[in-house]
Amino acid sequence: MKKINLCQKIVLILISSSITFCGCRTNTVSNTASEPIAISSETENTTEPEIPSSSEKKQGIVVTIPNFYSPQLNTEHNVLRIYLPPNYEKSNKSYPVVYMPDGQNLFSSSTATYGKSWLLGNLLDRLAKEGRTDGIIVVGIDSTARRNEEYNLYLDSFYGDGEGLANETCDFYVETVKEYIDENYRTLPDKEHTAIIGASYGAVVSFNATVRYSDVFGYVGMFSYCDNQDSAKMTTFLKENMIPDSLSEHYIYFFTAKYDFARQSTYSAYTIAEENGLKHIILEEDENGQHDEYSWGPAFENCLDFFGWLQ
Numbered sequence: 004m005k006k007i008n009l010c011q012k013i014v015l016i017l018i019s020s021s022i023t024f025c026g027c028r029t030n031t032v033s034n035t036a037s038e039p040i041a042i043s044s045e046t047e048n049t050t051e052p053e054i055p056s057s058s059e060k061k062q063g064i065v066v067t068i069p070n071f072y073s074p075q076l077n078t079e080h081n082v083l084r085i086y087l088p089p090n091y092e093k094s095n096k097s098y099p100v101v102y103m104p105d106g107q108n109l110f111s112s113s114t115a116t117y118g119k120s121w122l123l124g125n126l127l128d129r130l131a132k133e134g135r136t137d138g139i140i141v142v143g144i145d146s147t148a149r150r151n152e153e154y155n156l157y158l159d160s161f162y163g164d165g166e167g168l169a170n171e172t173c174d175f176y177v178e179t180v181k182e183y184i185d186e187n188y189r190t191l192p193d194k195e196h197t198a199i200i201g202a203s204y205g206a207v208v209s210f211n212a213t214v215r216y217s218d219v220f221g222y223v224g225m226f227s228y229c230d231n232q233d234s235a236k237m238t239t240f241l242k243e244n245m246i247p248d249s250l251s252e253h254y255i256y257f258f259t260a261k262y263d264f265a266r267q268s269t270y271s272a273y274t275i276a277e278e279n280g281l282k283h284i285i286l287e288e289d290e291n292g293q294h295d296e297y298s299w300g301p302a303f304e305n306c307l308d309f310f311g312w313l314q
Contacts, residue, residue: 061089061132063124065110071183075175076153076168082145083180084110085188086124088138089131097189098138099196099312102176102212102220104154104205106143108296116146121300130304135313142184144176146205154204156211156240157233167232173212177219193221198310200224200256202299203265207237213253214244224306226258226299228272229265238271245276254283256306258299260292285309 068083084106088098103109105116112120123141130136147153155167176199185192199220201209206225213223230237244250255276259269266288273286287305292298307313 061128063088063128063131064091065124071180073175073179075171075179078147081147081175082106084143084145085184086110086127086139086141086143087188088136088140089128091138091189094138095189096138097191098140099198100140100142100181100184100190100192101307102181102197102199103141103143104146104172104201104208105150105203106145109141109143115296117295119296121296121303123300123303126300126303130307130313136307137314139307139312140184140188140190142180144180150204151232154201154208155232156207157236159232169208169211170215172208173215176212177216181219194219195221198222198224198312200226200303200306202226202296203229203294204232206269210241210255213255214249217249217253221252222254222256222310224256224258224303225269225272226302226306227260227263227265227294228257228269230268230272231265234268238275241272241275242279245272245279245281247280247282250281252283253281254310255281255285256309257284257286258288258302258306259286260289260294260298263292263294263298265294 064087066085066087068085070079071081071083072079073081086109091098108115108117108119109121110124112118112122114120127136127139127141131138149168151167152158153168153172156169158165158167181192181197184190190196194217197220199209199212200223201207203226206228207230209223210225210228213220245255257269257273257276259266263269270286273284276284287302289298289302304313
């Protein structure tokens with residue numbers, strides 16, 4: 004796998020093409036016939052997913068798994084949205100995997116929180132058609148009504164002025180979701196082929212997962228990193244954890260936009276990484292973009308390219 008070693012700040016003008024809805028097919032898989040999964044913390048999500056066949060050679064598939072139980076968060080109605088590359092069901096290949104919070108916003112605007120999607124199905128289908136990738140699996144984990152608490156380490160006064168559930172969420176991603184994905188899909192499970200990418204608070208929990216499981220995630224994408232729950236504590240957290248001792252071989256991609264309200268916090272996070280001596284880092288900015296999925300989606304290709312996952 005080719006890797007790109009970039010350590011300088013690069014500001015990129017992203018010119019988005021016209022927006023279309025995700026062209027990949029979808030399929031819903033339930034872990035039970037009709038009821039939510041209600042199992043103890045010792046029990047795993049073990050139902051083997053049904054993988055539909057794709058009629059189009061260059062079209063991926065999104066499998067939706069509702070009612071996915073989290074023993075770490077004690078929640079039963081989590082949703083996974085799993086993009087499988089074109090011809091997955093006809094090949095014997097194993098694939099690298101990107102894990103992403105806010106999974107409802109990744110593939111279709113009809114499921115997106117604010118009606119805007121990253122449109123990753125279209126993007127990944129195009130990259131496969133162009134021969135730039137041999138296939139990538141993307142696992143989206145939907146956010147819940149407790150998104151602020153579950154994605155943040157610290158909370159502001161509105162949410163109780165205490166600690167969030169980000170550590171428990173990261174444990175859920177690795178100990179339950181990743182274990183399930185590796186058991187049920189053909190993945191390359193090592194950290195050299197495992198990334199986590201998130202936006203806004205999703206960037207917070209994604210970086211925390213990388214720190215907490217530095218032996219699992221070799222790459223992290225921090226899109227519009229938003230630390231406004233407790234910026235002082237999060238600055239301290241970054242200074243203490245964006246260090247070569249634990250992340251010298253990790254690739255960190257930062258993205259922001261001119262009209263992004265998290266622009267300053269994203270630049271500040273990048274500066275900490277740079278000043279602490281991390282080498283595999285890059286910052287890109289869309290000079291016309293905002294804090295939304297239509298800005299983040301087109302930059303996903305650049306993120307994968309920086310990781311060295313594209314040809």
